[in-house]
Amino acid sequence: DSGVTQTPKHLITATGQRVTLRCSPRSGDLSVYWYQQSLDQGLQFLIQYYNGEERAKGNILERFSAQQFPDLHSELNLSSLELGDSALYFCASSAFQGNTGELFFGEGSRLTVL
Amino acid sequence: TQLLEQSPQFLSIQEGENLTVYCNSSSVFSSLQWYRQEPGEGPVLLVTVVTGGEVKKLKRLTFQFGDARKDSSLHITAAQPGDTGLYLCAGAGSNYQLIWGAGTKLIIKP
Numbered sequence: 623d624s625g626v627t628q629t630p631k632h633l634i635t636a637t638g639q640r641v642t643l644r645c646s647p648r649s650g651d652l653s654v655y656w657y658q659q660s661l662d663q664g665l666q667f668l669i670q671y672y673n674g675e676e677r678a679k680g681n682i683l684e685r686f687s688a689q690q691f692p693d694l695h696s697e698l699n700l701s702s703l704e705l706g707d708s709a710l711y712f713c714a715s716s717a718f719q720g721n722t723g724e725l726f727f728g729e730g731s732r733l734t735v736l
Numbered sequence: 737t738q739l740l741e742q743s744p745q746f747l748s749i750q751e752g753e754n755l756t757v758y759c760n761s762s763s764v765f766s767s768l769q770w771y772r773q774e775p776g777e778g779p780v781l782l783v784t785v786v787t788g789g790e791v792k793k794l795k796r797l798t799f800q801f802g803d804a805r806k807d808s809s810l811h812i813t814a815a816q817p818g819d820t821g822l823y824l825c826a827g828a829g830s831n832y833q834l835i836w837g838a839g840t841k842l843i844i845k846p
Contacts, residue, residue: 624778663839667836728778730776
């Protein structure tokens with residue numbers, strides 16, 4: 623158990639819809655990262671927050687947005703969903719501001735867009 | 737743009753065989769991490785290498801960081817079915833961001 627909690631574990635929705643994925647980081651970790659992983663592929667970095675502030679941005683689509691709340695949990699919002707958005711979405715947390723320390727990953731949220 | 741190339745992308749071998757996975761770049765990294773991801777789970781850190789030429793061992797797994805800190809390898813001796821998974825390398829880039837390889841999917845057949 624990494625200590626990172628993600629909900630929901632599975633989500634099936636239709637094209638054009640909007641979903642919200644939730645992440646609770648490990649206790650004490652201030653950084654939260656979001657990654658997208660398509661079938662049997664590597665990780666695509668989407669965005670990082672540190673203590674409520676956006677810290678780094680990767681290949682995140684304009685249809686996607688995220689935020690980190692004062693209690694440090696984070697939400698990833700995906701809107702106008704397309705078939706190609708079907709993937710595993712991982713949240714990771716770290717004690718560090720920079721993205722070079724050990725990342726602790728949640729079990730992921732599997733999104734299926736039909 | 738810093739890139740990390742992992743090879744091979746896919747490897748299927750018999751139990752008991754040895755294997756090596758490579759992670760290469762033209763860029764220098766201050767450190768490099770190796771993660772293993774099992775089906776249905778998130779990646780888990782195996783090791784971090786920091787010094788050029790560094791070798792770290794984790795039971796049957798041997799990790800090496802190149803002298804120039806541009807490449808790394810993971811060698812598994814006498815592979816077991818429990819080693820099956822996706823192996824990912826990630827390098828600490830110049831802007832303090834992790835640069836991820838595309839992963840090596842490893843299947844060990846009993």
